[in-house]
Amino acid sequence: MVLSRMHAFEKLALHDDSHSAHMISSHSPKSSVAPNQRTVSKGFWEKLALGVFLSLGLWARVHEIGKQSLWIDEAYSLDLAQKGFSEIVRETARDNHPPLHYLLLACWNRLEPASESWPRLLSALLGTLLIFAFYEFCCEVASGWVPIIATGLISISPLAVWHSQDARMYSLMLTVTYLALVFQLRYLRLGNPVWLVSSVLMLIASLYTHIYAIFVLPALVVHLLLVERFSQPRRTRLALIGIAVTVGAFLPWIYVVATSAMHEAGFYKPITWLTIPYAGYAFSVGYSLGPSVTSLHQVWREASLWSHLGPIVALTAAAFGIPCMVGVFRARKILGRFRFLVGGLALCPILLPIMVTFASRIDFNARYAILAFPVFLLFIAMGLVEIPSHSLRFTTGAVIVALMVVSLWNYYEDVTYAKEDSREAVRLVSRQWRDGDCLLVIGVGPAFKYYAGSALTSHWLDFRSENRLVETKRALQDWSGTCSRLWFVAGREWEADPAELAIPTIETYFIRVSEESVPGIRILQLLPRRRVAS
Numbered sequence: 431m432v433l434s435r436m437h438a439f440e441k442l443a444l445h446d447d448s449h450s451a452h453m454i455s456s457h458s459p460k461s462s463v464a465p466n467q468r469t470v471s472k473g474f475w476e477k478l479a480l481g482v483f484l485s486l487g488l489w490a491r492v493h494e495i496g497k498q499s500l501w502i503d504e505a506y507s508l509d510l511a512q513k514g515f516s517e518i519v520r521e522t523a524r525d526n527h528p529p530l531h532y533l534l535l536a537c538w539n540r541l542e543p544a545s546e547s548w549p550r551l552l553s554a555l556l557g558t559l560l561i562f563a564f565y566e567f568c569c570e571v572a573s574g575w576v577p578i579i580a581t582g583l584i585s586i587s588p589l590a591v592w593h594s595q596d597a598r599m600y601s602l603m604l605t606v607t608y609l610a611l612v613f614q615l616r617y618l619r620l621g622n623p624v625w626l627v628s629s630v631l632m633l634i635a636s637l638y639t640h641i642y643a644i645f646v647l648p649a650l651v652v653h654l655l656l657v658e659r660f661s662q663p664r665r666t667r668l669a670l671i672g673i674a675v676t677v678g679a680f681l682p683w684i685y686v687v688a689t690s691a692m693h694e695a696g697f698y699k700p701i702t703w704l705t706i707p708y709a710g711y712a713f714s715v716g717y718s719l720g721p722s723v724t725s726l727h728q729v730w731r732e733a734s735l736w737s738h739l740g741p742i743v744a745l746t747a748a749a750f751g752i753p754c755m756v757g758v759f760r761a762r763k764i765l766g767r768f769r770f771l772v773g774g775l776a777l778c779p780i781l782l783p784i785m786v787t788f789a790s791r792i793d794f795n796a797r798y799a800i801l802a803f804p805v806f807l808l809f810i811a812m813g814l815v816e817i818p819s820h821s822l823r824f825t826t827g828a829v830i831v832a833l834m835v836v837s838l839w840n841y842y843e844d845v846t847y848a849k850e851d852s853r854e855a856v857r858l859v860s861r862q863w864r865d866g867d868c869l870l871v872i873g874v875g876p877a878f879k880y881y882a883g884s885a886l887t888s889h890w891l892d893f894r895s896e897n898r899l900v901e902t903k904r905a906l907q908d909w910s911g912t913c914s915r916l917w918f919v920a921g922r923e924w925e926a927d928p929a930e931l932a933i934p935t936i937e938t939y940f941i942r943v944s945e946e947s948v949p950g951i952r953i954l955q956l957l958p959r960r961r962v963a964s
Contacts, residue, residue, distance in 0.1 A: 479578050480565055487561045487585035491554035491594040494842050496547030499853035502922070504597040505876040508549055511536040523690040526792070528683055530638040531599035549597035556601040557594025561585050563608040564804050570615040571768040572812065580811035583830070584804060588716025588837040593800070599639050600800055607636040607643055607801055611775075614650065614672075618658055618665055626672050633676040638683065642798055645782045647673055649774025657767045701787055701794055709780060711743070712796040713806045714750040718847035719837035724950065727924035749829045753813030754806065760816045761809075776805045850921040850950030852877035858946060858953060859917055860885060866914035870936075873926035874951060878919060888919070893932040903935060910939040910958040921951040 500508070510518055510532050518536060522529040538552045564584050568577035584590050593600045610632030617625035636643035650673060659666040708726075717723055720742045761769045779801035787794040810830070817823040840847050852874050859869065863886065871878045871888040878888060891905055892898040909916060918936060920927065933954075940956035947953065 476578065480562070480581065483565075483581050483585040484558060484561055487590075488554070488558045490586060490591050490838065491557050492551065495550050495554060495595050496545060497842070498546070498595075498849045499851045500546055500597070500877050500880060501849040501852075502874055502876045504549070505852075505880040507532065507535060507597050507599075508539070508880060509876065511539050511549070519686075520690075523683075523686045527599060527640055528638045530635060531602050531640075534602065535597065550595050553596055553598070553601040554594045556605045557590060560590070560594075560601065560605040560608060560804075563605055563612060564807075566612045567608050567615070567804070568808060568811075570612060570619070571772055572764055572808070575815050576764060576808070576811045579814055579827075580804075580808045583807045583811060583834075586831070586834050586838065587803075587807065588718055588834055588841055589712055589714075589800075589803060591838060592716050592718070592841065593797070600797055603636055603640040603643055604800060604804065606632045606639065607646055608804060610636060611646070611650075614669065618662065618669065621662075621665060623668075626668060630672045630676055633673070634679045637676065637680045642779065642783055643801065644677075644680070645778045646775065646801060647676070648778050648782075649771055652774050653768070653771035656770050701784055705784065705794060706780065707747075709796040709799050709802075710751070710754075710806070711746060713803045714746055715833055715837040716841065718841035718844070719833065720746065722847050724924075745829075746833055749826060749833060750810060753817065753826055753830075754809045755813065756816050757809035757812030757814075760812060764812045764816070772805055772808065776802050776809070778802075845949040848949045850874050850877065851948040852921070852951065853881050854948040855919055855921075855951045855953060856881040856886065858948065859919065862955075863917075864915065867917060868909050868913035868915070869917045869919070871919040872932065873920055873922035893927045893929075893935065894925075895929065896931065899931065899935060903938070906936060906939045910960055913958060914961075916940050916956040916958070918954040918956060919951060920954075 510521055513521070513536070515533060515536065518532045519529050522532060535549060535552060539549060542548050561581060561584055565577055565581040568580045572580075593604075610629045613625045613629035613632060617623070617629060633643075633647075636646070651670070654666050654669055658669070711720075721739050725739070757764075761772065765772050780799040783794055783798045786792055814823055814827050814830075817826060845851075850873075855874070856878060860882075869886055869888040870891060872890060872893060875888065875890050882888065889905075891902040893902060916936070918932075920932060923930075923932070926932075936954075936956065939959055941959055942954055942956050944955045945952060
């Protein structure tokens with residue numbers, strides 16, 4: 431029975447090889463006149479298109495790169511990057527993420543004083559390199575127009591641009607992971623051990639960038655065991671050894687984390703039935719079309735929001751979802767023997783983090799599944815190619831590009847979708863600050879402290895649940911006797927104050943006298959009740 435299954439898989443691999451050869455021949459020049467000139471012409475136009483996409487992608491990633499304020503995770507990254515290398519390693523051992531990006535950012539920031547633009551430029555350059563890596567990956571697994579279309583999509587993708595202007599590790603993780611995949615596939619195709627060594631190094635780098643990069647390994651292993659081992663067993667064995675070396679190289683960090691005191695987990699964001707659909711929506715148009723991050727947490731409380739959000743959500747779901755599903759159903763024809771690999775890259779980075787969240791209190795976020803995002807665009811490109819009607823294909827592609835462009839415009843220009851403006855909040859408080867004032871900041875503390883520096887001393891209190899309010903109430907009672915005025919700065923309240931406990935609790939001891947707002951943040955001035963009464 432085992433032998434029969436091996437023969438079946440062997441036939442499958444041979445069928446896929448012949449199918450891939452047929453695909454290549456079907457896309458080769460059919461003219462008998464000057465075939466070499468036709469091939470060179472095709473290569474020239476492909477290179478020209480790639481150059482245009484790289485240029486467009488770089489412009490999109492550096493445009494207005496320092497316009498928005500740093501958000502809390504970026505502020506944490508910059509604060510950590512200011513420390514020594516050994517301290518960075520010790521601190522990240524207590525955090526959720528490995529140290530490579532922080533170490534790289536620390537080196538990068540030593541080239542120029544930190545600002546909003548400079549640390550984000552590192553991500554922008556890596557994000558541009560991702561365009562090239564993704565193109566090469568697509569060329570390894572597909573042919574014809576698919577690599578060009580997929581590369582064009584990722585060059586203007588709002589999600590890719592957002593993370594390329596974010597001083598976090600996701601741009602680095604995507605780039606080194608897809609470089610690792612390209613190197614792995616080239617080794618399997620060409621047999622040069624340099625490609626295998628390069629792949630292992632990139633895989634190790636990806637694991638030391640974000641722990642969820644490990645979810646790429648099951649897709650690679652399945653591809654090697656189901657496809658490659660029948661046609662080239664020696665290369666498959668060496669590739670599997672390379673994966674084992676990758677895991678072995680990451681074991682020391684697992685030991686360091688296991689023996690370190692971890693940070694206390696923040697507010698737990700559970701999995702819901704919208705988790706996967708929202709991840710697909712973010713993969714399509716990022717975070718700047720339709721519901722903003724803030725409004726997403728109000729949708730279920732205010733049904734009226736659906737009256738104006740529903741149409742754009744439905745259009746986006748149809749424009750991206752239909753070609754994606756067509757691409758999935760036509761994967762056998764287009765991807766051939768690589769369909770197991772690409773399918774694994776689509777599923778593992780989404781489903782396995784969700785399983786981790788079910789099994790622990792580790793949060794799930796769409797960005798934690800971001801390794802599946804490029805493959806999502808690849809499926810869309812495959813679906814567009816397979817739409818039989820030329821006019822329908824053009825219309826669908828035009829709608830997809832239009833939605834992406836509108837989302838990018840919103841990201842650059844519409845404050846509704848802007849990151850919390852801690853920079854302006856600090857300026858507002860600083861202009862009116864007096865001796866004797868107290869400052870309470872929730873939700874945006876790291877970013878606020880980054881901009882405030884030593885000029886303003888802020889405090890944090892826990893409003894995340896009823897059972898955490900005992901110490902909070904005691905502190906507020908003490909402040910009501912010592913503070914001449916209380917400033918309350920609140921952002922990301924769906925995390926910092928999910929049950930809306932902050933205002934009622936604070937107003938037990940203080941009276942609100944004014945309220946102002948900047949994008950994503952509200953700022954209250956309050957006076958102690960006992961002083962007002964006296």
